[in-house]
Amino acid sequence: MDKIARIDMSTAGGPTVTMTELGEYAGLGGRAMTSIIIATEVHPLAHPLGAENKLVIAPGMLSGTAGAMTGRLSVGCKSPLTGTIKESNAGGQAAQVLARLGYAAIILEGKPPTDDLHKIHISKDGIKITVDNTLRLLDNYPAVAKLREEYGDKVAYMTIGSAGERKLLAASIACTDPELRPTRHCGRGGVGAVMGAKGIKAIIIDDAGMKMRPPKDPERYRDANRKFVEGLRKHPVTGEGLPAYGTNILTNILNEAGGYPTRNFKSGVYEGGSKLSGEAQAELEIKRGGKATHGCHRGCVIQCSGIYNDADGNYITKQPEYETVWSHGGHCGIDDLDTVARLDYLDDNIGVDTIDMGVAIGVAMDAGVIPFGDKEGAIRLVEEVGKGTPLGRILGSGAAITGKVFGVERVPVVKDQALPAYDPRPIQGIGVTYATTTQGADHTAGYAIATNILKVGGDVDPLKTEGQVELSRNLQIATAAIDSTGMCLFIAFAIMDQPETFQALLDMLGSFYGITMTGDDVVALGKKVLSAERDFNKRAGFTAAHDRLPRFFYTEAIEPHNQVFQITDEELDSVFNW
């Protein structure tokens, strides 16, 4: 990863590619790379769909190596959904392949003078950009199928569906998994709309002829990786819960904790929760000849994904994640896994964030567009997004816009991004993260659920205010660093509980780059990333007043704990005082 490619889409004779050295961005990867480039180069008041915005694609620091779990790809830009800086990362194959080709970042710049659709082919022979309008308005599954006819099965694909082409604010970028399904999405913040605005339909990444990235100290790296994998395998979350049931193991846990937001955040318990649970899901998957255990990229040892088939054994979608099952399930009063799977497929195919999409549907239900629990209605609404009807465009613009257009007061968003599947009133720690993260409401930015509910990395009472700010601060710092390594965030469960596994991660980084890497270095990296992001957001007009939850979380207590969000403004404003 010794070079950066800049692709300028603005030039009249067609896009131009410039190869540069890393320069000031040397040593960065993943989120650190995307966020520091955006903060450095993008005008904070740029229109997110305009020529001044950039879309940065960056593998993590350890992507493309033989290390386990190193397959996360970061995509960064100014978000059309939130107006903040945005880093959205996904699994799939793209990060490994791009890293092996030596690219520390691909920077998509400018805006094409025509409305042609482009595809970008990246291989050892360089970068080739061609116009291909035959892909127009193909959704992700058919788009990848068509591209495979031309480029085959030994490459990684990044595509946008019709939502990205239509520049919908919740549009995602799909990355193919090892079986070349477009199921791993940079979902949040509308990164797909930015790709669409730049006239790019697909990126094909071919690492034929390239090798694993070599560590500076191969033996030490191999050893550290072995210890790291051992640590993941022995932790109950990464070694047992996630492989067996995937992220959806959380449905029962959150429902029992009274923190499962039900019917647009009106209750913390969903009576239909058990029908949506990971346990029920895994049983169904196995029974129907799907898979309850599957990795989204080669090198994954957690294998939290799966394959969801219909009753006849035909593929519907990859195993829907917990947040997706929630957003389309309990949030909408829908207790049917087959409906959720169908919606997950539609989201992946059209190319929209499953969280903002599902939350938007629940908000529309609250407005009376369709009733809560209307399974067929929910499917019809997402199909409207794929058709680009006015109603579909509203919903595909996410929960905040849907709330505004339908005159809804109870709109669960922060910085216009939909809240995920954890109510911040019975779980105060995650509320601190939602309110203060640089990304808009995002559970992954500082997953306080770990310590509030799962008792990983300690035990902070979710109902109390004590310790939540410190918890969220530390998690946000650690997450910003992990998101820069290319490591899947789920390694956090093991490294928070097992010092030797954290040390193994440090050793992997150290031995790969031939440096010494300490816990302090990780903290410094995380703070550096967050500081760059905060600085961008400040220049874009974000203030402490934006680091708040919507008012109804402060004024409406939720069952069963009958509690409002209680972290004071002063406490929230201290999250980044380090």
Place this chain on the structure above:
Amino acid sequence: MDKIARIDMSTAGGPTVTMTELGEYAGLGGRAMTSIIIATEVHPLAHPLGAENKLVIAPGMLSGTAGAMTGRLSVGCKSPLTGTIKESNAGGQAAQVLARLGYAAIILEGKPPTDDLHKIHISKDGIKITVDNTLRLLDNYPAVAKLREEYGDKVAYMTIGSAGERKLLAASIACTDPELRPTRHCGRGGVGAVMGAKGIKAIIIDDAGMKMRPPKDPERYRDANRKFVEGLRKHPVTGEGLPAYGTNILTNILNEAGGYPTRNFKSGVYEGGSKLSGEAQAELEIKRGGKATHGCHRGCVIQCSGIYNDADGNYITKQPEYETVWSHGGHCGIDDLDTVARLDYLDDNIGVDTIDMGVAIGVAMDAGVIPFGDKEGAIRLVEEVGKGTPLGRILGSGAAITGKVFGVERVPVVKDQALPAYDPRPIQGIGVTYATTTQGADHTAGYAIATNILKVGGDVDPLKTEGQVELSRNLQIATAAIDSTGMCLFIAFAIMDQPETFQALLDMLGSFYGITMTGDDVVALGKKVLSAERDFNKRAGFTAAHDRLPRFFYTEAIEPHNQVFQITDEELDSVFNW
């Protein structure tokens, strides 16, 4: 005006009315009253459609007196469109009638527990609130017609159309004119949505048995008023241009100046401008048996309004204002006054701001929803707003939402409120006002056109940066004060050019209240209002980064002057340094 009525819509047994003395709000009127109440009492992060927001209705300091031009009514709230504090004022009869009943303000609070529609009857016998669901989804003309059957013709009506009931972000509040037509709108910022969210369909104000408010010094007041009227009559704008041609006299002037935003701000000259001009409009109105000269409230001596009939002599609408003719005309590439009149009627009837509505249509045209120049298409789009279809809801949410939902980059808004009919690139002074006013883009907040183009109050070259900040600052201060008096803003032309007319205004205020009133007092009042508004906005999260025009005004030069907006950020940030 010695009392304030607070109407709490939240109470379970039906709304409750509390009468209070003026207390800390004594001496305030109009915008000073609404803005200081909102800034004092409303949580800056309140959801605009929630119980925490308030809708304040306040006549001006001189409303209800025998003084000329004192019929403006201010309505204030936290705006659902902009998120800022909002004052939107209108003519019509309501201010005079409410003032004569002694109300300095009506404050609508809370949110009803049911979705019943209420009407509020205000008379010398007090305030009576009744449920009336027979009014549901009636637009303003039929709603007023129905109310007249019950309350007759000697009252003033304030109503919302279907847009307000649907809580659309561009919904207005209609005030009836002397002929009881619902043509005078508090248009900007979605104040109608706030009234709708509070479950209030209509306010009926009956001043039977009440008298003109008596001045402390009747003789001096009468004398000052006489001089004031003389001044208005002798100034060329208020004595000749506005009476003869209305505000639409500006079409030819702005088009000739190259400052007429055409087809969504792509040019400063519209080839069809002369067909839309005030001169053509007045000729047509007279020929068809309408009126080119008409006052929107009793006591008006400028008479800038009119009556627009169809070719058969049947009433279509009141004379469309310049901004309306522009937003539905040149902005959309439509050069037909009959189409504009039909759209003006639809806007008034449905109850939406004609500026945000027209700009939204132009933005939708830029997105390809319908072509520029599509007259029937434009009418159909506004009819969709009245039907509450998804497309209608998008458009009725204003230009900012329309741009987001349709993925448009060129969206002429500041703080999510649509720019009015003056391009800020060839007229830099108005750009300073658009960017920095507390209200979101608003020409009336500091009408630099006066001095940049009309050469009223001096002569500041519109193409240069020199003097624009000072001009906008002084105008914003003066406007905030005038908006507090109940005076129509159009008096500004005469008082800016004629010191004796300004002195007459000071004498009216002084003699009415039995105080001495100097120019410095007016400036102090204006600064007090702006400071309260700025303070609210700051607490609501607005910063210098929001006091900017959209980026395309800085990057795309516009014909014929080939100039971008050139006022620096530092200059913009100095507007409120006084």
